[in-house]
Amino acid sequence: MQCFSCGFNAMPGSTSCGRCGANLSLAKAPIPVTPPRAGAVAKRILPGWWALNRRMAPLLLRIGIGEAALPALAVPLEVVVRPLIAMVQRPVSLLPGVPFIVAGHRAPGWLLLAVWIAVMLLALMLHGLPVIFLLLVGGAIALHAASALQATGLAYRSVGARLAGIVTCAVMLLGLFYLPLGWGTMRIVGGGWWVVPVRVPASFPPFAEGDIIWLDRSAKPNLGDVVVTFRPQTLRRVRALAGQEVAMIDGVLLVDDVPSPWQSALRPLAEGVRFTVPDGRCFVLLPESYPPGGTPPAPTPQPTGGWPYNRQPMWTVVVGEREIRDAGGNWLPSLGSIEGRIVGRSYPLSRFGRIE
Amino acid sequence: MPEDEDPQPRRAAAAATAPAEKDAAHWLRLADEQRRAGSHESALRFYSRSLEVDRTAVTGWLGQVQMLVQLGEYPQADVWAKKALEIFPQHAEILSAGGQAKCRMGALPEALVMSDGALARPGESAYRWLVRGEIILAQRERGDDHCFDKALILDRDWLVPLEAATACLFHNAPAKALKRAQEAVERGPTSPRCWFVQGECQQRLGMDSAALKSFSRVLELSPQHLEARGRVTAGGGGGMWRRLGRLFGGR
Numbered sequence: 196m197q198c199f200s201c202g203f204n205a206m207p208g209s210t211s212c213g214r215c216g217a218n219l220s221l222a223k224a225p226i227p228v229t230p231p232r233a234g235a236v237a238k239r240i241l242p243g244w245w246a247l248n249r250r251m252a253p254l255l256l257r258i259g260i261g262e263a264a265l266p267a268l269a270v271p272l273e274v275v276v277r278p279l280i281a282m283v284q285r286p287v288s289l290l291p292g293v294p295f296i297v298a299g300h301r302a303p304g305w306l307l308l309a310v311w312i313a314v315m316l317l318a319l320m321l322h323g324l325p326v327i328f329l330l331l332v333g334g335a336i337a338l339h340a341a342s343a344l345q346a347t348g349l350a351y352r353s354v355g356a357r358l359a360g361i362v363t364c365a366v367m368l369l370g371l372f373y374l375p376l377g378w379g380t381m382r383i384v385g386g387g388w389w390v391v392p393v394r395v396p397a398s399f400p401p402f403a404e405g406d407i408i409w410l411d412r413s414a415k416p417n418l419g420d421v422v423v424t425f426r427p428q429t430l431r432r433v434r435a436l437a438g439q440e441v442a443m444i445d446g447v448l449l450v451d452d453v454p455s456p457w458q459s460a461l462r463p464l465a466e467g468v469r470f471t472v473p474d475g476r477c478f479v480l481l482p483e484s485y486p487p488g489g490t491p492p493a494p495t496p497q498p499t500g501g502w503p504y505n506r507q508p509m510w511t512v513v514v515g516e517r518e519i520r521d522a523g524g525n526w527l528p529s530l531g532s533i534e535g536r537i538v539g540r541s542y543p544l545s546r547f548g549r550i551e
Numbered sequence: 552m553p554e555d556e557d558p559q560p561r562r563a564a565a566a567a568t569a570p571a572e573k574d575a576a577h578w579l580r581l582a583d584e585q586r587r588a589g590s591h592e593s594a595l596r597f598y599s600r601s602l603e604v605d606r607t608a609v610t611g612w613l614g615q616v617q618m619l620v621q622l623g624e625y626p627q628a629d630v631w632a633k634k635a636l637e638i639f640p641q642h643a644e645i646l647s648a649g650g651q652a653k654c655r656m657g658a659l660p661e662a663l664v665m666s667d668g669a670l671a672r673p674g675e676s677a678y679r680w681l682v683r684g685e686i687i688l689a690q691r692e693r694g695d696d697h698c699f700d701k702a703l704i705l706d707r708d709w710l711v712p713l714e715a716a717t718a719c720l721f722h723n724a725p726a727k728a729l730k731r732a733q734e735a736v737e738r739g740p741t742s743p744r745c746w747f748v749q750g751e752c753q754q755r756l757g758m759d760s761a762a763l764k765s766f767s768r769v770l771e772l773s774p775q776h777l778e779a780r781g782r783v784t785a786g787g788g789g790g791m792w793r794r795l796g797r798l799f800g801g802r
Contacts, residue, residue: 199607200639216640221606226638228602230595230615230631233624242623248657249722253691 291335291342311338319392320541321407339372340364390538393423399430400461400483407542408550412535418450419457421482421550423534429525430537431479432457435472437530442469447487457484460491465515476527480514575605582614587710589744591621609639616648620655621717628652643672647682654686655721662686677706685718688727699731709739716748725755743773750782 196205200217210220233241291311295304318331343364395406402408416422416433423430434457435441435450442449443464449455459480472478485491519526539549582597595618602611612635619628632649639645650665666686669679684698699715712734719728729752735745750765762782769779 200609200642218638221638226606228606228611229599230619231627233622233627237626238623241626245625245656249655249689252657252659252689 291339294342307338307342311335311342314338324405324407324542336368336373339368343368392541395430396428399481402430402482402540405542406540406546408537409539409541410535411538414536414538416477416530416533416536419484421537422479423537424479424524424528425532425534428534430482431528432459432482432484433477433479434459435478437472437474437476439478440469440471441478443467454487456486458487458489458491459484463514468514468516468519470516470519472527475531476529477533478527480526573604575601575608575611577601578604579608579610579614582611586614586618587742587744589747591618594618595622606638609635609642609645612639613642613644613648616645616652620648620651623655625652625656629656641668641672643669643674644676644678646672647679651682651685654682654689657689659686659690662689675705677702677708677711680705681711681715681718684715685722688719688722688724696727703734707738709735709742709745712738713742713745713748716752720748720752720755725752728752729756741772743769743776743779746772747776747779750779754782 196207196209196219197203198205198212198215198217198219200212201215203212203214205212205219211218290308292304292306292308295301295307297304314331314335318328318335321327321331390409390411392407393410395402395404395408398404410423414420416436418433418436420433421430422433434448434455439451440449441464442452443466446463446466447454448458448464461481461483463480514526524532537550540546578597578601582594582601585591585594585597595615598611598614598618601608602615605611612631616628616632616635619625619631629649629652632645632652635645636642636649646665646669650662650669653659653665654662662682663686666679666683670683680698680702684695684702687693687698688695699712702711702715705711712731716728716731716735719725719731729749732745732749732752735742736749739745746765746768750762750769753759753762753765766779766782769776770783773779
């Protein structure tokens with residue numbers, strides 16, 4: 196067997212040339228022969244960097260710090276600029292797992308992507324639990340960084356280059372992925388047409404403190420919706436809309452003289468109260484409800500009210516005309532002060548589901 | 552085709568010659584033609600085709616790396632040189648090509664190490680000295696002329712001084728480049744590319760009328776040369792903006 200590199204007559208069956216070390220098995224191996232190509236963006240941006248590098252190199256060599264400094268100059272080029280451009284050129288490579296898939300490792304790549312998505316979703320669902328949320332997000336970022344390092348750092352052997360690769364990954368992930376993602380989410384959320392998770396700040400039966408509920412900020416409140424109000428931040432159920440007449444007769448809540456489908460056992464209206472909901476407002480009570488003629492839900496542990504209700508549980512105190520007049524924001528909030536409608540609950544998992 | 556002529560022998564002859572024409576040497580020949588014409592993209596493609604036929608041909612690997620360098624894709628050339636070095640360890644020309652890519656990226660010490668390795672290998676070749684000269688030129692030190700001269704002595708091909716000229720142009724040394732381009736024109740007076748590079752050097756030096764003559768000569772030799780036509784139309788000086796740019800140190 197003759198070496199194709201140097202012509203040396205190697206022993207039959209040997210895999211490498213005894214003289215030059217060429218891998219003799221590569222001659223028949225299915226190795227790719229098409230070289231990698233630079234993208235259009237790289238062709239535009241990198242020459243400027245190289246020109247600077249070339250101008251700096253002789254200067255640094257002359258002042259005696261060249262030997263140490265030049266590899267340091269090469270590191271940003273190799274490890275920072277090129278992957279950065281590669282990622283800008285192919286934003287999909289920012290996704291975890293995709294560099295593995297592109298490199299031909301399809302199974303681990305898809306697995307990584309699936310696990311990352313699952314972890315991120317779980318973190319979103321449980322974002323009201325700070326420790327678990329941080330652990331999950333940290334895990335997701337670690338998975339993502341591992342994926343990005345596949346694209347940037349693994350090819351570099353020196354410790355400095357690897358460290359630079361890790362820093363680059365962190366900066367790129369933060370700068371190109373998580374910050375835009377967070378900023379975009381905030382913008383979208385700020386625009387008010389997205390469903391966001393909210394942690395329930397206090398107990399509002401049937402919602403307990405710490406529950407994670409999903410708030411649809413785009414929805415306008417309708418009859419029966421559970422809503423979150425801004426000031427004070429509370430959970431309420433809409434019982435009547437603007438222009439409707441509300442009355443409490445014989446313990447039954449009437450809206451336009453028809454029994455409301457959402458009767459209230461906790462903090463109900465006082466008997467005989469009758470009023471019309473002003474324009475631009477709606478009438479709300481605590482979220483708990485039961486159908487007319489049905490059985491009120493079993494009492495739950497209730498906080499004790501302050502003066503003048505300190506002798507009885509707060510939720511059993513009826514809402515009289517005085518409360519409506521003095522604290523209208525609590526019971527007759529303006530539509531502008533309603534943050535959104537609750538559409539579901541993701542935590543605790545035992546009570547996971549839609550909120551009707 | 553005349554009816555009395557039997558097509559069978561002709562088909563057989565075609566069948567016999569067809570595979571021979573499509574072997575690695577065929578693609579390498581095409582690649583070399585394209586390279587001499589300055590079509591590096593096509594040359595790269597043909598080098599790849601040659602490797603598809605025979606991946607043990609070092610010329611194909613080397614040509615790919617050189618074309619990537621000529622196309623300005625230095626990181627890719629570097630990667631590909633490393634890959635080629637896995638197959639042909641310590642191959643002098645591939646080491647030189649890798650060094651050239653490093654040099655163009657500004658990593659001069661690494662380029663120098665690779666060039667040292669190439670020159671330490673047994674044998675001589677013009678390309679090793681070309682790269683050495685380019686690295687010395689990039690370092691702004693003396694000795695590049697010696698290396699280029701040595702390369703020219705080792706190979707009488709006009710491509711050698713032409714590549715030396717393009718390297719000098721790349722490193723912003725148009726006077727040196729003009730000298731090499733003139734040598735290339737002497738060696739290959741019928742090559743439009745030599746004249747074009749000479750015209751480019753002259754243009755960079757502000758010798759607009761001489762550049763115009765060179766570009767006109769390119770058009771005589773190759774009337775379809777679009778870039779030369781553009782330069783001639785612009786009057787050899789490259790147009791107002793190019794002239795203005797030169798006032799401020801541009802090319």
